Amino acid sequence: xxxxxxxxxPYLPVLLHALWISVYVTLIGxxxxxxxxxxxxxxxxxxxxxxxxxxxxxxxxxxxxxxLVQLYLIYFGLGQVGINFNPFWxxxxxLTLNNAAYTAExxxxxxxxVPAGQxxxxxxxxxxxxxxxxxxxxxxxxxxxxxSLTNQLIVLFLFSSVGSVIALPELTNELSNINSLTNxxxxxxxxxxxxxxxxxxxxxxxxxxxxxxxxxx
Amino acid sequence: MNDGGFAQFLPPLxxxxxxxxxxxxxxxxxxxxxxxxxxxxRICPVPxxxxxxxxxxxxxxxxxxxxxxxxxxxxxxxxxxxxTFNRGFTAIVGLSIYAGAYMAEIFRGSIxxxxxxxxxxxxxxxxxxxxxxxYVILPQAMKIAVPPAIGFLISLVKASALVSVIGFVxxxxxxxxxxxxxxxxxxxxLVVAVLYFIVSYPISLLGRWYERRLA
Amino acid sequence: MITSTLNGSPIIxxxxxxxxxxxxxxxxxxxxxxxxxxxxxxxxxxGSGKSTFLRCLNLLEKFDAGHVVVNGxxxxxxRTNLNLVRRDVGMVFQSFNVFPHLKVIDNVMLAPMKVLKLxxxxxxxxxxxxxxxxxxxxKADAHPRQLSGxxxxxxxxxxxxxxxxKVMLFDEPTSALDPETIGEVLSxxxxxxEEGMTMVVVTHEMGFAREVADRVVFxxxxxIVEEGPPKQVFEDPVHxxxxxxxxxxx
Numbered sequence: 001x002x003x004x005x006x007x008x009x010p011y012l013p014v015l016l017h018a019l020w021i022s023v024y025v026t027l028i029g030x031x032x033x034x035x036x037x038x039x040x041x042x043x044x045x046x047x048x049x050x051x052x053x054x055x056x057x058x059x060x061x062x063x064x065x066x067x068l069v070q071l072y073l074i075y076f077g078l079g080q081v082g083i084n085f086n087p088f089w090x091x092x093x094x095l096t097l098n099n100a101a102y103t104a105e106x107x108x109x110x111x112x113x114v115p116a117g118q119x120x121x122x123x124x125x126x127x128x129x130x131x132x133x134x135x136x137x138x139x140x141x142x143x144x145x146x147x148s149l150t151n152q153l154i155v156l157f158l159f160s161s162v163g164s165v166i167a168l169p170e171l172t173n174e175l176s177n178i179n180s181l182t183n184x185x186x187x188x189x190x191x192x193x194x195x196x197x198x199x200x201x202x203x204x205x206x207x208x209x210x211x212x213x214x215x216x217x
Numbered sequence: 218m219n220d221g222g223f224a225q226f227l228p229p230l231x232x233x234x235x236x237x238x239x240x241x242x243x244x245x246x247x248x249x250x251x252x253x254x255x256x257x258x259r260i261c262p263v264p265x266x267x268x269x270x271x272x273x274x275x276x277x278x279x280x281x282x283x284x285x286x287x288x289x290x291x292x293x294x295x296x297x298x299x300x301t302f303n304r305g306f307t308a309i310v311g312l313s314i315y316a317g318a319y320m321a322e323i324f325r326g327s328i329x330x331x332x333x334x335x336x337x338x339x340x341x342x343x344x345x346x347x348x349x350x351x352y353v354i355l356p357q358a359m360k361i362a363v364p365p366a367i368g369f370l371i372s373l374v375k376a377s378a379l380v381s382v383i384g385f386v387x388x389x390x391x392x393x394x395x396x397x398x399x400x401x402x403x404x405x406x407l408v409v410a411v412l413y414f415i416v417s418y419p420i421s422l423l424g425r426w427y428e429r430r431l432a
Numbered sequence: 433m434i435t436s437t438l439n440g441s442p443i444i445x446x447x448x449x450x451x452x453x454x455x456x457x458x459x460x461x462x463x464x465x466x467x468x469x470x471x472x473x474x475x476x477x478x479g480s481g482k483s484t485f486l487r488c489l490n491l492l493e494k495f496d497a498g499h500v501v502v503n504g505x506x507x508x509x510x511r512t513n514l515n516l517v518r519r520d521v522g523m524v525f526q527s528f529n530v531f532p533h534l535k536v537i538d539n540v541m542l543a544p545m546k547v548l549k550l551x552x553x554x555x556x557x558x559x560x561x562x563x564x565x566x567x568x569x570x571k572a573d574a575h576p577r578q579l580s581g582x583x584x585x586x587x588x589x590x591x592x593x594x595x596x597x598k599v600m601l602f603d604e605p606t607s608a609l610d611p612e613t614i615g616e617v618l619s620x621x622x623x624x625x626e627e628g629m630t631m632v633v634v635t636h637e638m639g640f641a642r643e644v645a646d647r648v649v650f651x652x653x654x655x656i657v658e659e660g661p662p663k664q665v666f667e668d669p670v671h672x673x674x675x676x677x678x679x680x681x682x
Contacts, residue, residue, distance in 0.1 A: 064371065064417035065410045066378035068389055073410065076402035154279075161281035165382055172283050185291040189284060197279040337492055338529035338588075342543035342595060343518040352542055356533045 005187045011178050012191075018174035019195055025091050025170065026157040032092075033099025033156075034149075038138075040100055041107040055104070062101030067162050070094050075166045091163040091170075099156055106148045110141035143215040150207035154200045161196075171195065223404060226395045233391030234412050236305075240377045240387060244309050245370060248316020255317060256324030257350070270321070277318035282376045286311040290383040304385040312376060319369050327362035328354060360431065367424035371417050378413070388412060443468045443599055443630055444489060448498035451484055458484050459495070460654040466599070471631045473641035473662075476651035477677060482634045483526075485651065486603050489632065490521045503598055519547065522592030526604040528584045530576040530591070537563065537572040540591045548595065555594075562590040566620050582613025589620055600624065602633040638682060642666055650674045 008015075043055035062070070075090040085093060114137050122136040142149070164173035175192040179185050258270035277285065289311040290304075331354055339349040381390035392409035396402035442465040449462035458481045466472055474482045487493040488500055491507050491514055500507040505517045531539050540559035544550040550558070563569050566586040576584055585605060592600060602621065606614040618640050625631055625644045635641060641648055642662045649659040650669075658665060658674045666682075669675050 060418065060421075061410075061414065064421060065413045066375040066389065068378045068381070069392070069406055069410050069413060072389075072393070072396075072402065073406045076396060077406050078403070080401060080403045158279075158281040161283040162379065164283065165379075172281060172287070175284070176287065179287075179291060185288070185295070189288040189291070192284055193276070193280055193288075196281060196284065197276060200279040332527075332529075334525055334527050334529035335531065338523075338525060338531070338591075340492065341490055341518060341521070341523035341525075342591070343515045343547045344543065345515045348546050352546060353531055357531075360533070 003187055004184055005190070007182050007184050008178065008187050008191050011174075011182075015171065015174055015178070015191060015195065018169055018171045019199065021088075021168065022157065022160045022163075022170040022172075023199065025088070025095060025163060025168070026153070026160045028092050029095025029099050029160075030153050030156055032096040034103050036096065036100035037103030038107050040104040041111065042133075044104060045108060045111065059101045059104050062098055063105075067094065067098050067159055068165060070098060071162060071166050087163065087166050087168040090166055091160065091168045094163075095156060095160065098159075099152065102152055102155075103149070106145050106152060107141065109148070110145035111137060113144045114140050139215070143211070146207060146211050146215065150204060153207070154203050157199060157203065158196065223399075223401075223408075226399065226405065227408075229391050229395060230388065230408060230412060233386060233388035234416065236385075237374070237377050237387040237389075237413075238416065240305075240308055240312060240380060240385075241370070241373050244312035244316050244377075245373055247309070247313040248320050248373070249366070251313060251317030252320020252322075252324055255321035256328070259321060259325050260328060262346075274318050274321045277314065278322065282311075282315050283379050283382065285315050286379055286383060289314070304383055307383060308377075308380040308385045308387075312373065312380065315376060316369070316373055319372070320366065323362050323365045323369065324358065326365070327358040330361050331357050364424055364428045364431065367420060367427065371420050371424075374413065374417050374420070440468065442466055443503055444632070445501045446489075446498070449485070449488060449495055449500065450497035451481070451488060451493065451495045458654050459488070462498070462654075462656060464649070464656065466630060466632060468598075468630055469628045470646045471625045471629075471633070471644055472647050472649060473645040474632065474634045474649045474651060475636070475638070475641060475677075476657075479653075480651040481654040482651045483603055486601050486632060486634050489599075489601055490518055490523055492523070515547070519595050520598045522595060522597035522600045524585070524588050524592055524600065524602045524605050526607050528581070528588045528608070530584045530587050532576050534576075535572070536568065536574050536576065536579070536587050539576070539587055540594050543591070544594050558594055559590070562593050563587075565593075565623075566590045567616070580613055581609045582616045585609065585613075585617050586620055589617070589624075593624075599630045599632065602631065602635070604634050604636065606635070606637055636681075638666070650677065652677065 040055045040058060043051040044059065046052055071090060071094040074085060074094050075087065078085065118136050118140070119132055122132040127135070160168075160170055161172035163170050164176065167173070171192060175188055179188045182188065255270045255273055258266045259274060261267060286308070290307050293307055293310060335353055335357065336349060339353040344353070377387060378389040380387055381393060384390065386394070388409055392405050396405040399405065444464070444466040446462055446464040449459050449464075450457070451459035462481075462485060464485075474486065476482050484493055488495045488507075489502060491500075495508075498508075502517055503520050505512050507514075507517065531542070534542065537556070537559050540562060541552075541555040544555040544558060545552065560569070560572065563572055566589055568583060568586055568590070571579060571583060571587075576587065579587065589605075605621070606617050609617065614637070618637060621631070621633070621640070622644050633641075633645075645662050647659060648662045648665040650657050650665060650671075650673075652673055658669060658671045665674065666678065669678060
């Protein structure tokens with residue numbers, strides 16, 4: 001068996017553009033999902049039944065059903081009732097909702113890892129609950145769960161590939177196309193695998209960098 | 218939205234669920250065996266084996282499941298022509314390889330969690346490598362491995378949905394086909410989601426129960 | 433107790449032993465000899481290298497230079513079958529290291545069955561005898577987590593004895609125990625000594641050393657500072673370092 005890795009080279013720009021779409025969708029989904037995740041996590045631990053029950057249900061639903069089915073529901077299902085998202089926004093919404101459920105659990109562990117004494121000290125100093133949270137709890141909590149968050153980011157990035165099924169022009173989609181065009185399966189998917197792997201590693205490294213610069217104390 | 222007619226689609230959806238369960242069970246077992254082999258290779262005293270295991274584990278864990286499945290789907294028939302028309306087999310191979318990499322890390326973590334003193338006590342009693350693992354380390358590691366393994370099992374259930382992409386008619390693909398027929402993707406996929414939930418949620422409860430029991 | 437003088441060959445012979453952890457040299461050119469039936473107690477401050485020295489005797493620690501010959505086997509020689517040598521050298525650890533997933537009796541039976549290839553019945557008889565010897569017959573079917581520290585350590589001693597070793601190494605066997613349970617472990621060790629077992633014991637229990645040891649070795653900063661009969665080392669030490677150490681703890 002001979003390999004023709006060179007045959008794929010002309011498609012490299014296309015692949016890189018598609019990779020960028022994967023990364024872009026991931027970053028938006030991660031950012032929006034994390035914000036939502038913090039809110040959901042707070043609702044879940046709030047002790048107010050009206051908040052914690054729906055939050056709990058949300059988390060369980062999104063953690064126990066496949067992302068693909070969630071995307072189908074958003075792309076096709078909502079289309080049935082007149083809400084039409086294009087592949088890009090379907091993927092973004094899907095990844096956001098999905099990510100929110102996972103980061104909610106991660107943040108819950110993070111908040112619990114901040115010693116209660118910290119919050120008590122802040123209250124004693126007269127800080128409001130919001131100030132307390134924003135200045136005393138949030139940053140240490142995030143630092144403690146940075147490894148889990150990084151892992152979640154990488155997982156989300158790998159899951160952006162599911163977008164290919166709803167015609168999002170991201171990396172996996174392009175790889176399938178190029179494979180059909182050139183019939184060089186091994187070579188095409190090797191390029192793809194390497195690209196996915198390199199970006200995962202880059203994400204892990206940036207996280208370590210962030211840990212050293214933003215969270216150093 | 219006519220729910221009256223929807224009942225006719227339940228049998229194929231249930232059949233799809235059955236196939237999903239079959240996929241998960243088979244690739245779960247094969248993946249666990251692969252994971253044990255590669256997990257132990259990852260920490261064994263032979264450097265080339267360690268290196269090969271590390272490459273397998275790290276490279277595969279850095280891949281989307283879909284890429285692994287697509288690759289196997291296109292590449293496997295080139296190696297084994299008989300596999301061309303058996304999508305189920307391809308699906309199982311792909312999912313097993315994916316599971317193997319993750320289970321390997323779970324086993325590695327469990328083995329490394331065992332205090333070094335246990336290993337030393339076994340060695341001091343004159344136990345060689347295999348005796349040591351068989352009677353002292355692995356029995357303890359297996360117990361530690363159960364909660365993360367159950368967590369991964371749920372991931373495997375969700376990953377099995379991607380097998381629909383290569384045309385194997387498990388639950389998600391069944392839903393896809395049906396929604397094309399009845400033009401009601403919303404109901405169809407809601408039912409599909411509920412069926413996945415019915416499969417996954419008990420598993421996650423089991424995992425949480427087992428974790429409490431270990432503590 | 434020594435029942436014969438050191439005229440035969442020693443059961444353990446250490447020459448020129450060197451060991452470093454990174455840039456820190458923990459053992460410096462150690463020479464030592466242990467006669468059959470001899471009880472040697474190794475004492476000294478933390479960081480003196482005494483545990484490391486003990487662990488070199490069954491190669492749980494690899495050493496950088498020198499020779500350790502145990503029962504005629506040179507531990508550093510590549511063709512030495514380590515597992516074979518370890519059958520003759522029993523070890524009792526500070527943290528017991530009893531196998532938590534096995535019942536007490538299975539803990540004691542495991543190595544005889546799997547390493548010495550004893551049949552189940554023979555292994556059980558041996559285990560029951562040893563459990564009686566350490567005073568734990570009624571705990572045979574219990575799990576280690578149900579036992580106190582002292583009881584677990586006695587199980588560990590029985591487990592090591594089940595291999596019928598020629599030498600028993602004890603690495604601070606009572607340091608992790610509650611004061612009430614130290615006594616029960618020390619009396620088992622004393623009984624072993626009286627029966628003629630060759631023992632090397634790293635310990636802080638000076639009373640035990642004084643009463644049971646044939647020879648006391650004082651280590652500090654990676655060298656053997658002084659050694660001799662307990663009476664001499666404890667009551668009339670030669671070196672200032674020994675005097676200083678004993679002054680602080682006695």
